[in-house]
Amino acid sequence: MKKEIPPGDNRLRKVCSNCATIHYHNPKVITGCLPVWEDKVLLCRRAIEPRKGFWNVPAGFMELGETTEEGAAREVWEEAEAKVDIWGVHTVFTFKRFANVYVQYLGELVDGKYGIGEESTEVKLFSESEIPWEEIAFESSTFALRKYFEDRKNGVRQAHSGHL
Amino acid sequence: MKKEIPPGDNRLRKVCSNCATIHYHNPKVITGCLPVWEDKVLLCRRAIEPRKGFWNVPAGFMELGETTEEGAAREVWEEAEAKVDIWGVHTVFTFKRFANVYVQYLGELVDGKYGIGEESTEVKLFSESEIPWEEIAFESSTFALRKYFEDRKNGVRQAHSGHL
Numbered sequence: 563m564k565k566e567i568p569p570g571d572n573r574l575r576k577v578c579s580n581c582a583t584i585h586y587h588n589p590k591v592i593t594g595c596l597p598v599w600e601d602k603v604l605l606c607r608r609a610i611e612p613r614k615g616f617w618n619v620p621a622g623f624m625e626l627g628e629t630t631e632e633g634a635a636r637e638v639w640e641e642a643e644a645k646v647d648i649w650g651v652h653t654v655f656t657f658k659r660f661a662n663v664y665v666q667y668l669g670e671l672v673d674g675k676y677g678i679g680e681e682s683t684e685v686k687l688f689s690e691s692e693i694p695w696e697e698i699a700f701e702s703s704t705f706a707l708r709k710y711f712e713d714r715k716n717g718v719r720q721a722h723s724g725h726l
Numbered sequence: 727m728k729k730e731i732p733p734g735d736n737r738l739r740k741v742c743s744n745c746a747t748i749h750y751h752n753p754k755v756i757t758g759c760l761p762v763w764e765d766k767v768l769l770c771r772r773a774i775e776p777r778k779g780f781w782n783v784p785a786g787f788m789e790l791g792e793t794t795e796e797g798a799a800r801e802v803w804e805e806a807e808a809k810v811d812i813w814g815v816h817t818v819f820t821f822k823r824f825a826n827v828y829v830q831y832l833g834e835l836v837d838g839k840y841g842i843g844e845e846s847t848e849v850k851l852f853s854e855s856e857i858p859w860e861e862i863a864f865e866s867s868t869f870a871l872r873k874y875f876e877d878r879k880n881g882v883r884q885a886h887s888g889h890l
Contacts, residue, residue, distance in 0.1 A: 573789065588754045589788050591827050624753050625737065629820035629889040630827055651885040654815050654829055656793035663755050663794055665818055665827070667887070721815035721885030723831070725793040 589661040593633035594621020596706050597646045599671040602687035603710065606641045608699055609683045616699035619666060619706055622681075634667045642685045643677030646670065649719070653709060655702040656725040664702040668710065668719070701726045753825040757797035758785020760870050761810045763835040766851035767874065770805045772863055773847045780863035783830060783870055786845075798831045806849045807841030810834065813883070817873060819866040820889040828866040832874065832883070865890045 565574045568584050576585040596619045597604040605617045620641040624633040631648050638646045652668035678685050688694075690711050698704045702724075709722045729738045732748050740749040760783045761768040769781045784805040788797040795812050802810045816832035842849050852858075854875050862868045866888075873886045 586754075586787075587790060589790065590750075590752045591755055623750075624827070626751060626753065626825045627822060629822060629887075630818055631820075631887055631889070648887075651815060651818050651887050654794055654818070656795075658791060658793060661790045663788070663829070665829070719884070723793075723795055723812075723815050725795070 587661075589656070589663050591624040591630065591633075592621050592662050592664045592702075593624045593630045593637065593666075594619050594664065595634040595638050595646055595648060595667040595669045596620075596652060596710060597638055597642070597644060597669055597671050597676075598710075599674050599687055602689050603693075603707065604638075604642055604644065604671065604676060604685065604687055605693075605703075606679070606682040607684040607686075609681050613699035615683075615697075617694055617697050617703075618699035619703040621664060621666065621703075624665075630665045631667060634665075634669075638669075639679070641679040641682050643679050644675060644685075645672040647672050651721045653702070653706045653722045653724060655705055655723070657702070658725060664700075664706075666702070666706045751825075753820070753827050755788040755794065755797075756785050756826050756828045756866075757788045757794045757801065757830075758783050758828065759798040759802050759810050759812060759831040759833045760816060760874060761802055761806070761808060761833055761835050761840075762874075763838050763851055766853050767857075767871065768802075768806055768808065768835065768840060768849065768851055769857075769867075770843070770846040771848040771850075773845050777863035779847075779861075781858055781861050781867075782863035783867040785828060785830065785867075788829075794829045795831060798829075798833075802833075803843070805843040805846050807843050808839060808849075809836040811836050815885045817866070817870045817886045817888060819869055819887070821866070822889060828864075828870075830866070830870045 648669040810833040812833040
């Protein structure tokens with residue numbers, strides 16, 4: 563593997579010394595959904611690193627062959643065994659250092675039911691005053707939660723863009 | 727390179743036969759911005775494949791080390807030599823077949839000035855009735871344009887999610 567600027571490009575890329583394949587490294591999409599039920603939101607306590615033991619909005623790496631919405635619903639199912647009716651885009655949050663882009667939707671639990679998915683040790687509905695702000699796994703989730711409660715107070719639904 | 731399911735995973739991944747590196751293939755982010763000026767929007771005619779000669783909303787692959795917003799502003803500069811003041815998230819659009827996620831912002835030209843960037847052969851402001859609908863490069867741009875004019879008619883600003 564060597565580093566060079568391919569023809570027509572303007573950035574150093576990793577190029578295989580054997581087969582000349584250009585290995586582009588681009589940001590990855592993490593897709594998720596903040597599920598709402600009555601006046602509460604659903605969070606999962608992480609069973610895995612990073613940030614094991616902290617609470618998070620259901621989310622994970624988007625896979626090939628799915629839309630961001632399908633990926634978000636899949637993650638809610640995998641982490642919280644819940645079905646969600648997606649309302650719309652809630653936040654787009656970039657972690658520059660890790661080159662991750664979180665696309666978070668807002669949605670509603672279909673029937674209020676949920677369980678404990680493989681990657682969670684606990685899943686729970688929280689009202690605003692119950693949110694464990696000091697134990698939220700990632701800044702993207704804190705951002706999504708704060709914006710949700712702000713918007714709800716103001717009676718608006720809108721998308722937000724943030725970064726760290 | 728061989729294909730196997732890594733421990734703790736549930737999907738086939740490409741794994742290097744020599745060094746055991748797992749090569750995850752994930753969707754890529756294309757970030758862009760629909761620049762508005764007075765009652766018009768700015769489009770670029772593509773100088774490069776794919777869809778060379780067709781009109782497009784300024785957009786391109788997000789790079790490491792930038793936020794989606796910074797990438798969107800960079801693309802507007804590279805393709806249209808224009809500075810843009812970003813208002814907010816406008817559309818998230820997944821091309822399932824190509825595993826691309828378009829994150830498109832809406833924004834306003836800072837001073838109404840623009841030029842012709844390296845990847846464009848022509849750059850132009852269009853009113854709604856002037857949009858060359860049959861010559862729009864990608865469905866993601868058609869979606870973003872239609873939603874923009876709909877929202878403007880209805881006096882709302884909101885984010886939309888779509889896919890193909």
